[in-house]
Amino acid sequence: MSTNADRANPDLIRALLKAYVDKDRPAAEALLAPAFSFTSPLDNALGRAAYFDICWPNSQNFESFDVCDLIEDGERVVMTYEATLSDGKRFRNVEIHTVREGLIASVEVYFGWNVPHEVPPGKHRDTD
Numbered sequence: 001m002s003t004n005a006d007r008a009n010p011d012l013i014r015a016l017l018k019a020y021v022d023k024d025r026p027a028a029e030a031l032l033a034p035a036f037s038f039t040s041p042l043d044n045a046l047g048r049a050a051y052f053d054i055c056w057p058n059s060q061n062f063e064s065f066d067v068c069d070l071i072e073d074g075e076r077v078v079m080t081y082e083a084t085l086s087d088g089k090r091f092r093n094v095e096i097h098t099v100r101e102g103l104i105a106s107v108e109v110y111f112g113w114n115v116p117h118e119v120p121p122g123k124h125r126d127t128d
Helices: 009-022 025-031 048-054 056-061
Strands: 032-040 043-047 062-073 076-085 090-100 103-114
Touching (some): 009 025, 009 062, 025 056, 032 048
Parallel strands (some): 032 103
Antiparallel strands (some): 062 076
């Protein structure tokens, strides 16, 4: 029988994205460490239970993830992806995942921009 420890770190991260698209919480739970931590611009080091309470319901809105870049550096995997939501909206994020002993120990999300970008090429968006 295969365990998460048998899988390459990038494969674990791709499996978590697949769990989101498939709305498969048991698959996601099997990938996350008991002491899992989730941080984003909206969340500061949420624990596993809070992550599933607050963030997991958003899986209902995801249709697909297209991985643009994936860089493995030891126990860390840095990924840029473009996500498509069920309403057709697309956006780009960067995530840093830390994997330990075959489980995802933490995720840091850095929100990106809408796709296509709302600011014309070579321009700066006024914030006024």
